[in-house]
Amino acid sequence: MVQIYSYEQSDDIANAVANYILDIQDHVLKTNTVFRIAVSGGSLGKVLQKGLIDNQAIRSKIAWDKWHVYFSDERLVNLNHEDSNYTLFNEMVLKPLQKFNLPLPRVVTIKEDLLDESRINDAMIASEYEHHLPSVLDLVLLGCGPDGHTCSLFPNHKLLKETSKRIATISDSPKPPSRRITFTFPVLENSSNIAFVAEGEGKAPVLRQIFGEKKTNLPCEIVNNLPTRVSWFVDNQALSGVSVSASKY
Numbered sequence: 001m002v003q004i005y006s007y008e009q010s011d012d013i014a015n016a017v018a019n020y021i022l023d024i025q026d027h028v029l030k031t032n033t034v035f036r037i038a039v040s041g042g043s044l045g046k047v048l049q050k051g052l053i054d055n056q057a058i059r060s061k062i063a064w065d066k067w068h069v070y071f072s073d074e075r076l077v078n079l080n081h082e083d084s085n086y087t088l089f090n091e092m093v094l095k096p097l098q099k100f101n102l103p104l105p106r107v108v109t110i111k112e113d114l115l116d117e118s119r120i121n122d123a124m125i126a127s128e129y130e131h132h133l134p135s136v137l138d139l140v141l142l143g144c145g146p147d148g149h150t151c152s153l154f155p156n157h158k159l160l161k162e163t164s165k166r167i168a169t170i171s172d173s174p175k176p177p178s179r180r181i182t183f184t185f186p187v188l189e190n191s192s193n194i195a196f197v198a199e200g201e202g203k204a205p206v207l208r209q210i211f212g213e214k215k216t217n218l219p220c221e222i223v224n225n226l227p228t229r230v231s232w233f234v235d236n237q238a239l240s241g242v243s244v245s246a247s248k249y
């Protein structure tokens, strides 16, 4: 089932995403001791900072110490590299949490020691990460690239057909840097909730395709067709010319 929530302003998207995360967290923590969430890179970092950190009311309601955080995809660079999705999360969420003296979540990163110029260990980095991944994630937060990619699953790439590995390596990512690891569809399929965040007019052409009548097989469209609850948080610009009915969360 796909739900679309649309807003005028970026701040409203961030607040809606934050309330959505909080509701799922609260629901999960009624029966579980931890909340297992995966985040992506790109513009999502800013949304998380705005929604979860800058908003004092939300910040104080998040059970940070019960969060287990995973990355839907990660670039194979050192953890302090500007391209690292961990670095982004660290800057946008972890460092501000420390500043507010709040407890930190458990964050599962790639094993940096295995990084190697020769790429010989890339498969080992992926399988090591897979080893730490729970069988079900409570929530996966995704971005949507202008080409319809999500995680590091790109249109027409052979990884779209991967069914045995839950974490795969990619060495030819069209979006730089080229070396990454990524969730595969089996992980997304087994997640309890998935949410996309997409903002700006640059996303409108691909959203018209994804939500259009013609089947495209774009990675984001494949996610929409999974038997998982999928939500989209978008702004009106991204939705321009897209014929779907949207509401407010």
Ligand SMILES: O=C(O)[C@H](O)[C@@H](O)[C@H](O)[C@H](O)COP(=O)(O)O
Binding pocket: 040, 041, 042, 043, 044, 072, 073, 074, 075, 085, 142, 143, 144, 145, 146, 149, 150, 151, 152, 175, 197
């Ligand atoms: O590490 C990455 O490259 C991301 O995880 C990637 O999948 C991202 O989510 C999309 O490219 C959308 O990025 P924007 O939101 O910045 O457009």
